Amino acid sequence: LWHFVTPDYRRASIWVQLTSGDNRDMSRVVEALNDFIATNPPPASLQARWFGLNYINVVWQEKMVSGMAMALFGSFVVVLLLMALLFRSLLWGLLCMIPLTVTIGAIYGLIGIVGKNYDMPVAVLSALSLGLAVDYAIHFLARTRATQAETGSWRRSVAPMFGEPARAITRNAIVLGVGFLPLLAAPLVPYQTVGVFIAAILLTAGLSTLLILPALVTLLQRWLFPGARRAAPNPQNQEEGVQ
Numbered sequence: 001l002w003h004f005v006t007p008d009y010r011r012a013s014i015w016v017q018l019t020s021g022d023n024r025d026m027s028r029v030v031e032a033l034n035d036f037i038a039t040n041p042p043p044a045s046l047q048a049r050w051f052g053l054n055y056i057n058v059v060w061q062e063k064m065v066s067g068m069a070m071a072l073f074g075s076f077v078v079v080l081l082l083m084a085l086l087f088r089s090l091l092w093g094l095l096c097m098i099p100l101t102v103t104i105g106a107i108y109g110l111i112g113i114v115g116k117n118y119d120m121p122v123a124v125l126s127a128l129s130l131g132l133a134v135d136y137a138i139h140f141l142a143r144t145r146a147t148q149a150e151t152g153s154w155r156r157s158v159a160p161m162f163g164e165p166a167r168a169i170t171r172n173a174i175v176l177g178v179g180f181l182p183l184l185a186a187p188l189v190p191y192q193t194v195g196v197f198i199a200a201i202l203l204t205a206g207l208s209t210l211l212i213l214p215a216l217v218t219l220l221q222r223w224l225f226p227g228a229r230r231a232a233p234n235p236q237n238q239e240e241g242v243q
Contacts, residue, residue: 016029018054021054021057023054023057023058023061026054026055026057026058027058030050030055030058033048061119061120064120064123065118065119065120065123068123068124068126068127069118069123069126071126071127072126072127072130075127075130076097076100076130079097079100079130079131079134080093080094080097081093083096083097083134083138086138087141087142087145091220091223091224092141092145092224095137095141095213095216095217095220095224096134096137096138096141097134097137098137098208098212098213098216099133099134099136099137099205099208099209099212099213100130100133100134100137100205102204102208102212103129103133103201103204103205103208104126104129104130104133106204106208107129107197107200107201107204108126110200119193120190121190121193121194121197122193122197125193125194125197125198128198129197129198129201132198132201132202132205133201133204133205134205135205136169136172136173136205136206136209137205137209137213139165139168139169140161140165140166140169140209140210140213141213143161143165144157144161144213144217147160147161148225154217154218154221154224154225158214161214162210162214166210169206169209169210170206170210172206173202173203173205173206173207174203174206176198176202177198177199177200177202177203177206178199180194180195180198180199180202181195181196181199182195183195183196184196
């Protein structure tokens with residue numbers, strides 16, 4: 001009897017045994033009991049509190065998932081600041097975040113469309129996706145600035161940029177993305193989630209970097225390379241000098 005009540009009979013324990021250890025089943029039981037207590041209030045002032053391994057897992061997952069969501073937002077801001085410091089320009093920093101934003105929006109949107117919950121593996125990998133997705137943008141934009149400084153024009157930099165740098169980004173995205181796909185054969189579902197998630201991030205980030213960034217650089221080249229036009233030689237002055 002003392003396993004269920006205290007000697008003064010002021011506290012009692014009611015054991016609920018579930019046939020499943022799924023956190024979602026436990027959450028439904030908690031919601032059902034809360035609704036029952038709200039509909040049928042006890043005659044005396046009673047406090048009902050949950051305990052047990054299943055309930056601990058529910059609380060831990062809620063705190064972990066919400067914490068990782070806040071960490072994702074905070075990391076996004078930190079990465080933006082780091083990119084602005086790296087390129088010494090807020091505009092270049094914002095430009096560097098475009099493939100990252102597109103990648104995260106596309107991947108998490110696809111997760112929502114297929115009906116997969118924002119569970120623990122997805123929450124843990126969310127912060128990791130920031131570093132994976134921004135890497136290609138850093139490489140592309142850094143080489144863009146270096147190539148433009150050599151050629152003096154973005155138009156003349158397009159061909160070199162889609163030579164060695166574009167091939168390096170494409171091969172890296174393919175090799176790493178395909179390299180994580182063997183995790184699909186893992187017996188545990190979290191490992192399968194990691195394989196699909198990281199492969200999708202790498203391939204989407206590489207594709208968006210090579211498609212979106214060149215278009216944006218072309219549209220914003222007047223602000224991205226403000227000294228290029230001033231430094232460009234005047235053909236008329238060159239002709240007068242030759243004459």
